[in-house]
Amino acid sequence: MTFKEQILQGIPSTLPAKKALKTDVNRAPKRKNILSTDEKRLAIKNALRYFISEWHGELATEFLEELNEYGRIYMYRFMPEYEMKARAISDYPAKSQQAAAIMLMIQNNLDPEVAQHPEELITYGGNGAVFQNWAQYLLTMKYLATMSDKQTLHIYSGHPMGLFPSDKEAPRVVVTNGMMIPNYSQPDDWEKFNALGVTQYGQMTAGSYMYIGPQGIVHGTTITVMNAFRKKLGAHVSPAGKIFLTAGLGGMSGAQPKAGNIAGCITVCAEVNSNAAHKRHEQGWVDEIIEDLETLVKRVSHAKTNSEVVSIAFVGNIVDVWEKFYKDEILIELGSDQTSLHNPWSGGYYPVGLSFEESNSLIRNNPEEFKKHVQESLRRHAAIVNKHVERGTYFFDYGNAFLLESSRAGADVMHENGIDFRYPSYVQDILGPMCFDYGFGPFRWVCTSGESEDLRKSDQLALKVMREVKTQSPPEIQQQMQDNICWIEEAEKNNLVVGSQARILYADAEGRAKIAEAFNQAIKSGDISAPIVLGRDHHDVSGTDSPYRETSNIYDGSKFTADMAIQNVIGDSFRGATWVSIHNGGGVGWGEVMNGGFGMLLDGSQEADRRLKNMLFFDVNNGISRRSWARNNEALFAIKREMARTPELKVTLPNLVDETILDALT
Helix, strand or coil, X not given: CCHHHHHHXXXXXXXXXXXCCCCCCCCCCCCCCCCCHHHHHHHHHHHHXXXXXHHHHHHHHHHHXXXXXXXXXXXXXXXXXXXXXXXXXXXXXXXXXXXHHHHHHHHHHHCCCCCCEHHHCEEECCCEECCCCHHHHHHHHHHHHHXXXXXXXXXXXXXXXXXXXXXXXXXXXXXXXXXXXXXXXXXXHHHHHHHCCCCCCCCCCCCCCCCCCCHHHHHHHHHHHHHHHHHHXXXXXXXXXXXXXXXXXXXXXXXXXXXXXXXCCEEEEXXXXXHHHXXXXXXXXXXXXXXXXXXXXXXXXXXXXXXXXXXXXXXXXXXXXXXHHHHCCCCCCEECCCCCCCCCCCCCCCCCXXXXXXXXXXXXXXXXXXXXXXXXXXXXXXXXXXXXHHCCCEECECCXXXXXXXXXXXXXXXXXXXXXXXXXXXXXXXXXXXCHHHCCEEEEXXXXXXXXXXXXXXXXXXXXXXXXXXXXXXXXXXXXXXXXXXXHXXXXXXXXXXXXXXXXXXXXXHHHHHHHHHHHHHHHHCCCCCCEEEEECCCCCCCEECCCCXXXXXXXXXXXXXXXXXXXXXXHHCCCXXXXXXXXCHHHCCCCCEEEEEEEEECCCHHHHHHHHHHHHHHHHHHHHHHHHCCCHHHHHHHHHHHHHCCXXXXXXXXXXXXXXXXXXX
């Protein structure tokens, strides 16, 4: 069968043979054996409803084996035979071009070059899933291939509930992931209900089909590291020869060494999974690999002496590196961590003192013992970080729940007030006041032709627009504009594309709309050969309510509310988004964040031009408005500027209180 025929058949009419699993695939950690006997029975019953009754006897036995072995039913037998990758949009069987674009993005999220655990349908973060199982993938692709522009596909945590009549103005797909009743949003709830096959962890851009490989976070990490060094060293001191020490090379965190190279420092990134470290090295995301501490110390000392710019992957535990550098008096200028501590008990964080293999065995066979090791490691980890900070290290939490989980483990990470953490999150110190409050966030696009020439043309258009916008920009955002101009100028040279022909930059509402307009006109004229998909990371101005990351610089008490993310997705859906998504989970943990995203197809039409102006404007200014109501000075500046330019925009502004009035009351 051809690729198109396989897509159109959905679940095959003949039962495929059982597959022998590959041994060279980076496989997801085996999950907890958390279900009771009755619950396992229910999980199998749930899985079998995708298939005709004649297959149930054979599949029931197989699904029980998967559940016992892996803690999940992935339905490996139904993995497609064709190569999983983003094809040109014209290669997809589809009645709706918008639906074809979504098919392209789904396959890009599952491309083995992009995805962390592709055969388990996990894109990044250890648990960020596109679907729960392969039956869901097959059905979804068939629905997308056969739907019209007057239908909407509704997807419940990976399950395609079905096509419903709508109209051309409606989104083609509405995605929800992990929407739980609040009292059922603890980590073990995810383990249980995901094992039952009724919910999933969509992360941020995995379950919304908008992940573009590590490039997405390379840019955000570059902006963060550049500004962190400016805070540490001063605006005009080069970071060459200065150390950025961190951890994590799987999934999105694999972007850190590349970002360090672009920022111009020495990056040392520890990774316990040798396969992940070598994969990043082979892909060119990290310059060197070192596997013993003494060699690492010598190499880093030489790099500091010679003011090098180099990225080094250390295969081992990050705690050992912190402790060794302290003992050998190696100054660490910047320190952070980007292991998946939103998922601490299932392979997101590997404790010091245990090998990778020993940890994986404990995760499966003795999860309570593994949890003890993780918490002991976090206490030790935090303690050595504190010692380095006393020597002058600038440490920041990178939104991976490091400080949150360390505090829960009893580590010394709390501020003397007993409420706040002793170290800021990178949003509190850097991205919040410098970017999000002004409306700057991770705008991204994908060239659906799959042609590098189209990406090159789009880069040049974006660069032209940003240079023009910069000439009219106020002093408050000149640095942001210049950083992103430099980013786009260097993007192709930095070899950032993995999977689809995609790009990202940080832009505000004005920049996003003008770049999108330029793209739409270029598609209309034929200068760009095929439509472009617009999107963004959920890690943005408006998309995410997350008290320990995206909204950690909200100080009016509302950082634990989730109105902004919900309003964002609803508002985008009727202003022209091609698809919208809302997730519980994201990068800081199940029950700790609500995040929403969108995708929009630009096809060169007048309708696309109208939609992009309405939707992109709201998508950004919704968040600036919330941030200005929280009394953030930069957001107040930004929303007042926007209201002066846009008479139709009327935003409620706060009346600021003289603190002496409150002081007199207490």
